[in-house]
Amino acid sequence: MRLFAGTEFDVPPRCERCGELEESCACGPEPTPLIPPEKQTARIALEKRKKGKRVTVVRGLPAEGNDLPALLKQLKDGCGAGGTLRDDVLEIQGNQLDRVRSSLAELGFRVQG
Numbered sequence: 001m002r003l004f005a006g007t008e009f010d011v012p013p014r015c016e017r018c019g020e021l022e023e024s025c026a027c028g029p030e031p032t033p034l035i036p037p038e039k040q041t042a043r044i045a046l047e048k049r050k051k052g053k054r055v056t057v058v059r060g061l062p063a064e065g066n067d068l069p070a071l072l073k074q075l076k077d078g079c080g081a082g083g084t085l086r087d088d089v090l091e092i093q094g095n096q097l098d099r100v101r102s103s104l105a106e107l108g109f110r111v112q113g
Contacts, residue, residue: 035065037108044100044113056100058090060112071107078103 015025043060058075061068072090076083079099083092092100097113104111 032064034067035062038110040066041110041112042104044097044104044111046095046097053093054095056092056094056096058092058100058104059088061088061090061109063088074107075100075103 013022014020015022015027017027017030018025020026040062041060042058045057045059047055047057049055056079061071068085068088068090072083072085075090075092075096079092079094079096081093081096083090085091101111
């Protein structure tokens with residue numbers, strides 16, 4: 001006889017959505033709901049990096065409520081410039097303040113800076 005036979009700890013855990021055993025469940029983690037752009041404020045700024053390079057930086061957008069990689073791709077395509085995502089901060093190469101501001105406003109974000 002096992003230690004927890006007949007208790008809730010004896011039964012293997014099951015997925016709440018599909019009812020399969022957790023180790024064989026194909027549901028994956030539950031996606032977090034996206035925050036509407038109208039309820040978010042993006043703060044944009046121009047920063048100077050090594051060797052005089054300028055970078056347009058977008059802060060204030062949480063990663064858990066947004067699809068930041070997709071947003072970064074839209075901004076890079078709109079500006080015709082490269083960029084990266086570092087620690088929930090979007091970085092676009094060059095002085096792209098006006099283009100980033102207009103792109104974010106078109107998507108519905110409030111913009112500061």
